[in-house]
Amino acid sequence: MSQEKENPLQVVDITAVDQKTAEKTLEACTSQGFLFIEGHGISQEQVDELFALSKLFFQLEESEKTKHTIDISNHGYTNYGGENLDPSSQKKGDPKEAMNFACLDFETGLSKKAIHDFFHEDPRRIQLVQDTTKKLYALSIKILQLLALGLKIEDTESCKGVDWFTSRYDPKKDSGSTFRFLHYPGQKSLNPEAVIRAGAHTDYGSMTLLFQKMHEEGLEIYSPVYKKWQAVPFVAADSARFPGEAPPIVVNIADQLSYWTAGLLKSTIHRVKFPKEAQESGRDRYSIVFFSHPNDDTLLEPVPSELIRSIANRGANVESTLLTAKQHLDKRLASTYGFY
């Protein structure tokens, strides 16, 4: 009998940027707001190295890790309880730690800010971070092109429809994009039903890409389709079709793509819990995440598309005044970390 867990999400092969792939991607983003992508071209070897690097970093002494504590630009290390993703219903912060690389320059793949010494101790570490950052940026650009094709965004004087999103993604200009290592320590003694590892939230950027590992599940979405919590399983790589490639990457729509599309694309609520198996094994969860954001000065206005005009009057952001990407991010970070 198959051991495979049920998967409520579509797995889309994004090798080709064409209308067929665009429509499949759009369909997933307008229903669950979450999907898996394969044909992404990132190797298993690279992902294994990333998880090994992340584990090594989190094994450092607390006093070492806190040398680069998270700052107002969302760059640096945050330890247990430092971040509260659901401040309205949780008093305490989340039981997790994270290392963020923010203020990214996508031509170099480096942060414009200082990075913890650990990543410079061996040049291979920083090269791995840089190379991955550039690849994840390129992948998010590809997905944005697919979404623009799926939405049939119209050409304007200044920009072709297919480039509407990506023209707001100048690699040198400031953005809220962040590359992040996450660690949720296993806690055998806790009641799995009661313990949330990352509180319910939507993401703040335009989309998020996420790597997770086998036997370290815990991510759940509040399905806009089924109106209930659904577990996101680990999906193994299809090595016959994609030799050497890492497993399918989880992609989710975040707030800014929802604003841009008057709510047509779903910025789905999600959280991380201790599943029963993790409770029994006491196993930690490691995940690696890329939050893709447009440039700070981008206005979150509806995109020029008939599909969006036809729903604009019932969209999610109809009553709100238009924000820029940076205004939106600052608002969300302020409540997450208790800034200001």
Ligand SMILES: O=C(O)CCC(=O)C(=O)O
């Ligand atoms: O670790 C995960 O699976 C989810 C992380 C997450 O949702 C976030 O950091 O926004």
Ligand SMILES: [Fe+2]
């Ligand atoms: Fe998230």
